[in-house]
Each structure stands twice: as C-alpha cells, then as structure tokens.
Amino acid sequence: MTRAWDEGLQARLSSYRETTLAGLLSAVPDREPQPYLYAPLSAHLSRIGKSIRPALCMATCKAFGGDPALASKSATAIEMLHNAFLVHDDVEDESELRRGLPTMHAEHGVPLAVNAGDMLNALSIRLLRDNLPTLGPELTWRVFDEFDHMMQESLEGQAMELGWVRDNRCDLTDRDYLQMVLKKTCWYSFIHPCRIGALIATRDGVALDRFNRFGYFLGTAFQIQDDLLNLTGDEKRYGKEIAGDLVEGKRTLMLIHALRHAGEREAQRLRRFLEGSRSQRSASEARWVFHLMRSLGSLDYARTVSKQFAGATLYEFAQAFGGVPDSDEKAFVHQIIRYMVTRDV
Amino acid sequence: MTRAWDEGLQARLSSYRETTLAGLLSAVPDREPQPYLYAPLSAHLSRIGKSIRPALCMATCKAFGGDPALASKSATAIEMLHNAFLVHDDVEDESELRRGLPTMHAEHGVPLAVNAGDMLNALSIRLLRDNLPTLGPELTWRVFDEFDHMMQESLEGQAMELGWVRDNRCDLTDRDYLQMVLKKTCWYSFIHPCRIGALIATRDGVALDRFNRFGYFLGTAFQIQDDLLNLTGDEKRYGKEIAGDLVEGKRTLMLIHALRHAGEREAQRLRRFLEGSRSQRSASEARWVFHLMRSLGSLDYARTVSKQFAGATLYEFAQAFGGVPDSDEKAFVHQIIRYMVTRDV
Numbered sequence: 240m241t242r243a244w245d246e247g248l249q250a251r252l253s254s255y256r257e258t259t260l261a262g263l264l265s266a267v268p269d270r271e272p273q274p275y276l277y278a279p280l281s282a283h284l285s286r287i288g289k290s291i292r293p294a295l296c297m298a299t300c301k302a303f304g305g306d307p308a309l310a311s312k313s314a315t316a317i318e319m320l321h322n323a324f325l326v327h328d329d330v331e332d333e334s335e336l337r338r339g340l341p342t343m344h345a346e347h348g349v350p351l352a353v354n355a356g357d358m359l360n361a362l363s364i365r366l367l368r369d370n371l372p373t374l375g376p377e378l379t380w381r382v383f384d385e386f387d388h389m390m391q392e393s394l395e396g397q398a399m400e401l402g403w404v405r406d407n408r409c410d411l412t413d414r415d416y417l418q419m420v421l422k423k424t425c426w427y428s429f430i431h432p433c434r435i436g437a438l439i440a441t442r443d444g445v446a447l448d449r450f451n452r453f454g455y456f457l458g459t460a461f462q463i464q465d466d467l468l469n470l471t472g473d474e475k476r477y478g479k480e481i482a483g484d485l486v487e488g489k490r491t492l493m494l495i496h497a498l499r500h501a502g503e504r505e506a507q508r509l510r511r512f513l514e515g516s517r518s519q520r521s522a523s524e525a526r527w528v529f530h531l532m533r534s535l536g537s538l539d540y541a542r543t544v545s546k547q548f549a550g551a552t553l554y555e556f557a558q559a560f561g562g563v564p565d566s567d568e569k570a571f572v573h574q575i576i577r578y579m580v581t582r583d584v
Numbered sequence: 585m586t587r588a589w590d591e592g593l594q595a596r597l598s599s600y601r602e603t604t605l606a607g608l609l610s611a612v613p614d615r616e617p618q619p620y621l622y623a624p625l626s627a628h629l630s631r632i633g634k635s636i637r638p639a640l641c642m643a644t645c646k647a648f649g650g651d652p653a654l655a656s657k658s659a660t661a662i663e664m665l666h667n668a669f670l671v672h673d674d675v676e677d678e679s680e681l682r683r684g685l686p687t688m689h690a691e692h693g694v695p696l697a698v699n700a701g702d703m704l705n706a707l708s709i710r711l712l713r714d715n716l717p718t719l720g721p722e723l724t725w726r727v728f729d730e731f732d733h734m735m736q737e738s739l740e741g742q743a744m745e746l747g748w749v750r751d752n753r754c755d756l757t758d759r760d761y762l763q764m765v766l767k768k769t770c771w772y773s774f775i776h777p778c779r780i781g782a783l784i785a786t787r788d789g790v791a792l793d794r795f796n797r798f799g800y801f802l803g804t805a806f807q808i809q810d811d812l813l814n815l816t817g818d819e820k821r822y823g824k825e826i827a828g829d830l831v832e833g834k835r836t837l838m839l840i841h842a843l844r845h846a847g848e849r850e851a852q853r854l855r856r857f858l859e860g861s862r863s864q865r866s867a868s869e870a871r872w873v874f875h876l877m878r879s880l881g882s883l884d885y886a887r888t889v890s891k892q893f894a895g896a897t898l899y900e901f902a903q904a905f906g907g908v909p910d911s912d913e914k915a916f917v918h919q920i921i922r923y924m925v926t927r928d929v
Contacts, residue, residue, distance in 0.1 A: 402620030
C-alpha cells in the first residue's frame with residue numbers, strides 16, 4: 240500500500256465521517272434528561288470509528304450518478320443503528336472496552352445502557368422519516384423497507400451467535416458460521432449500505448440484488464479478519480479486549496475449526512472451557528485455547544478463507560459496479576475493499 | 585360494580601384482545617432461528633395481559649366514527665412496542681416474574697432477552713409500515729409520527745426512573761414523580777392510543793391534544809394504583825414479585841412521601857437501604873420500609889392522590905369525548921377508566 244493511496248482513502252473517509260458525525264450529533268435531542276440519556280448518547284456517538292458503512296452508502300450513491308447529500312440522512316441512520324447494535328451487543332457480550340474506552344454499560348450500568356441503545360434505535364428510525372421532504376414518499380418507504388430487512392437479518396444473526404454460546408453448541412460447521420455472519424454482519428454493514436446508496440441515486444432504477452454477493456463476500460472477509468484481530472491484535476490499536484471472543488465463548492471460524500480437528504483429550508478440555516460461564520473462563524485457559532488453535536492450524540485456515548472471500552469480493556465488485564462509469568467514488572469503494580481486508584487495526 | 589356491567593366490559597375487552605393477539609402472533613416471522621428468537625417471542629406474546637392499550641385505540645377509533653379494523657395494525661403495533669418495553673424493563677429492573685411466569689431474561693438469559701426485545705421493537709415498526717395499503721401514505725406517516733413521539737417520551741421517562749435509582753436520588757418531589765410517570769407511562773399507554781384511534785377515524789380531522797390531559801390523568805391514577813398494588817397486592821393475582829419496587833429502589837410517590845416525612849433516624853436508615861445495590865436490599869429491611877411508609881401515611885397519601893387523578897380523569901373524559909355521539913365504544917372507554925382505577929388485580 241503506497242502512502243499516497245492511503246492518504247487519498249483516509250481523506251475521503253474523513254470527509255464522509257465528518258458529514259456522518261454532524262448528522263448523528265444533531266439528531267440527538269437537546270433536552271432533558273441529559274445525565275441519564277442524551278449526554279451519554281452524544282459522548283458515545285462523538286467517538287464513532289471510521290464510519291465505513293455511511294461512507295459506503297454515500298459513495299455508492301455518487302458512483303451511481305446520485306447526489307450523495309440525498310443519501311446522507313439514510314447513511315447517518317445506518318451509522319445510528321450500528322451504534323444501537325454496538326451498545327446492546329456490548330451488554331449481551333459483557334464487553335468492557337470499545338474503541339479503547341469503557342463501553343456504555345461499563346460506564347453507566349446495564350439498565351441505562353439498554354435504554355440508551357433503544358433510544359439510538361428510535362433515533363435511527365426518525366432519521367429515515369426525515370428523508371420525506373427530500374426523497375418523497377415512495378423512495379422514503381423503499382429505504383424504510385431496506386432498513387426493515389436489515390434489522391431483521393441482523394437480529395436473527397445476533398440471536399444465532401448468542402444462542403450458540405448459551406447452549407454451548409460444539410457441532411457447528413463452517414456453513415453455520417457463514418450463515419450467521421451473513422445475517423449478523425454482511426447485510427447491515429455492507430449489502431444494505433450499497434443497496435440504499437444505489438436505490439437513492441437511481442430512484443429505484445437498478446436491480447439492488449447486484450450488491451448481495453459483493454457485500455456477503457466483503458463482510459465475511461471483514462468479519463473473519465476482525466475475529467483474527469481479536470485473537471492476535473494489539474489491544475491499544477484494536478480498542479477491544481484482546482481474546483475477548485475466547486472468554487465470551489464466541490463461535491468463530493477458528494474455534495469451529497479447532498473443535499473439528501482437536502484430538503479427543505484436547506477436544507474434551509476445549510468443551511469444558513466453553514461450557515462454563517464467562518466468568519469461569521480464565522485468561523490462562525483462554526491462552527491454552529489460543530495455542531491449541533495455532534497448533535491445529537485454525538488461524539492459518541481462517542486467514543486463507545478470509546483471503547478467498549477477499550479475492551471473490553474483487554470479482555464481485557466488478558459485477559456490482561461494472562455497469563457504472565469510472566469515478567473517484569467508484570475507485571474509493573474499491574479502495575475500501577482493499578483497506579477492509581488488509582487492515583491490521 | 586355490578587356483575588352485568590363487568591361482564592359487558594370483559595366481553596368487549598376479550599374481543600379486542602383476540603384481534604390484537606392474532607395480529608401479534610401473525611407478525612412474528614415463521615422462520616429460523618426459532619429456538620433463540622422467534623419461539624420465545626411467540627411464547628411471550630401469547631401471554632399478553634388484558635391489552636388495554638390496543639382496546640383503547642380501536643374503541644376510540646370507533647367512537648370517533650371510524651372503522652376499528654383500520655386501526656387494528658396500529659393498535660397491534662402499540663401492544664408490540666409495549667411488549668418490547670416490558671422485556672427490556674424486566675432486564676433493567678432485574679425482575680424475575682411477569683404475569684405470574686418467568687420473565688424473558690429469567691428464562692432465556694439476558695443476552696437473548698435484550699436481542700428479543702429489539703426484535704419486538706422492529707416488528708412494531710413493521711406493523712406501522714403495513715398501514716400503507718389501507719391508510720395511504722399521508723395517514724401512515726402521521727401514525728408513524730405519533731409512534732416516534734411515543735418512543736421518545738417513554739425512553740426518556742424510563743431513563744429518569746433508572747437514573748434516579750442508580751444515583752440514589754433522595755431529593756425528588758411529587759412534581760418529579762408526576763413528570764416521570766407522564767413520560768414513562770401516560771404517553772404510550774393512554775394518550776397515544778386515543779390520539780391514534782381518533783387520528784385514523786377522522787383522517788387527521790380533529791385536534792388530537794384533546795386527549796393529552798385525559799391520558800395524563802388516567803395514566804397517573806393507573807400508575808400510582810399499580811405502585812400500590814406492587815406493595816400491598818397478592819402475588820398470585822398481581823403476577824409480579826410483591827414489593828419488588830422496594831427491592832429495586834424505585835422512586836414511587838409513596839417512597840418520595842416517606843423520604844420527605846421520615847424523622848432523622850428513620851430517614852437515615854431509609855437512605856442506607858436505598859444506597860445499596862439491589863442484592864443488598866434484604867426482604868426484612870424492605871418490610872421495615874413498608875411499615876415505615878404505612879406509619880407515615882404514605883400509602884394513604886398515594887391512595888388519595890390516585891383518587892384525585894381518577895376523578896379528574898372522569899372530567900377530562902367529558903372534554904376529550906364530549907363532542908362525539910354516545911355509542912357502545914364511548915361507554916366502553918368510560919368503563920375502562922373505572923376499571924383501571926378500581927382494579928385490585
């Protein structure tokens with residue numbers, strides 16, 4: 240990756256992030272109760288990450304010939320919903336750290352955090368309603384339908400992941416994992432941002448399913464990469480607890496691989512580690528699991544699968560964006576792919 | 585209350601409940617993941633209570649000359665949202681019992697319950713979208729706006745109540761309590777069901793604020809009554825843990841009264857009881873608080889205030905529904921008021 244290439248990407252990402260951040264913060268009501276609701280929300284939103292999702296939405300809108308300003312409410316709504324998910328996910332996973340800082344519930348307690356997540360969700364829906372004056376009723380409803388599907392898929396995927404942990408499922412296949420990731424991550428993070436961008440640009444004039452495989456491959460490459468970073472990353476740069484997934488008992492591709500390939504005694508010890516509650520899973524035993532995975536080739540396996548999905552994404556990019564003329568935004572989406580699947584932070 | 589009067593009310597309530605229950609259950613997607621999401625949702629919804637909120641919405645629609653079938657999607661959406669609130673409230677309050685049965689998180693764990701509540705919320709929004717073919721775009725958006733306001737008020741009220749407990753606020757006034765109840769309970773349980781019913785009936789043809797005072801008075805009488813039942817009711821009939829509010833540290837009108845009127849030593853002991861965590865509040869100490877409240881006249885005070893609000897509700901009913909001709913549905917709404925404020929279950 241050359242420095243100039245990286246700088247161009249970062250500049251464009253920053254610009255989309257600025258638009259999104261302004262939209263998020265101005266969507267937070269300026270009224271009471273501040274201390275128990277709106278102040279924590281504003282603080283939480285002011286530390287959003289790179290906001291890839293809204294960037295993808297606005298860039299796709301532009302690439303398909305639309306005015307990205309028309310997509311900015313919807314893009315902001317996607318980021319708002321993403322943050323609603325994050326706040327509840329952190330409660331569900333009992334995660335203490337997010338973006339290097341205490342999670343909402345670590346700072347304000349579980350009750351206020353659950354309620355705050357509900358408000359982020361309500362605010363994301365309100366942003367969609369704000370599309371009405373600029374997009375008109377028909378297109379506003381179409382965006383709404385995309386959101387409806389996005390929420391359903393994401394919550395189903397989340398239910399699968401949480402249910403597998405709760406029931407200590409040790410019989411899962413790669414196929415199960417991929418279906419869960421499609422639902423939990425790909426739809427709302429990659430497929431729908433592109434669909435909504437193109438929907439608005441063309442006023443519902445192109446077949447949106449063109450983005451489904453593209454977003455599925457990209458999202459899966461991204462999620463496996465994210466799971467790997469959770470195991471091997473640097474806490475300070477990654478911003479979450481390292482190996483938190485192991486302690487949470489998350490069914491990652493690596494864990495499923497290890498369960499499949501471990502010898503009898505190791506598999507037994509691994510299942511014992513998984514069947515306890517989160518607090519029973521010690522850091523030293525998690526380290527043992529990590530070494531087991533490494534020795535079984537589970538990490539290398541996941542890296543390979545992630546790379547395969549990344550490669551397929553480049554092919555699917557040509558299908559999804561092939562019909563539109565070259566532009567800075569089209570190039571930007573292409574850069575995002577490379578960035579997402581080669582990132583080490 | 586005569587038996588015939590009661591039977592008429594119950595029959596009509598049952599009929600509205602049947603419509604609502606059918607609407608709720610058919611809104612739950614018939615697909616995977618069943619065990620971790622949809623089966624628990626269907627089980628939860630199949631034991632809804634009297635469903636006063638949708639009944640109020642459909643009856644108001646009819647009383648204002650509309651076809652209650654046109655309001656049934658919105659009424660069902662209100663009950664769906666109510667259930668989303670209940671599932672998250674129970675997590676936030678750590679309540680173990682609801683309608684005499686284990687709460688969602690007591691049965692399925694906190695992670696799946698938080699996620700399930702999110703899905704109930706998403707399904708309530710989807711039901712609003714389903715208004716489009718029957719109500720048309722304009723009216724559908726108007727109902728949507730009513731929902732938007734309803735969610736905001738409810739989540740703000742909930743934030744206040746939770747924040748007061750977390751920060752062990754002992755300086756609250758009756759005015760604080762009433763503002764919290766208006767937000768947490770009155771808007772979504774009473775004001776908006778009536779507003780939405782009349783909105784649909786008249787196609788946005790009457791001033792909806794006529795219901796605001798009516799629903800505020802009714803909701804407050806109801807909430808104080810509910811708080812009293814929590815302290816003095818019969819667990820089997822009430823369906824929740826008796827005196828659960830005390831153990832949760834909830835700021836009820838009785839507690840605020842007791843904090844205001846207790847002598848120095850008693851006030852100190854009461855504040856000590858409140859400042860611990862939920863698990864530190866013993867049943868025996870909660871009993872002491874209950875006796876303190878009784879001896880300070882806090883229960884009688886709350887009963888009196890509730891009755892005053894109930895009386896004011898009857899006056900406001902005449903204002904809100906005064907302009908419409910007498911009908912069975914108008915009589916039914918009037919009966920509901922008497923039922924809500926005289927119930928002992």
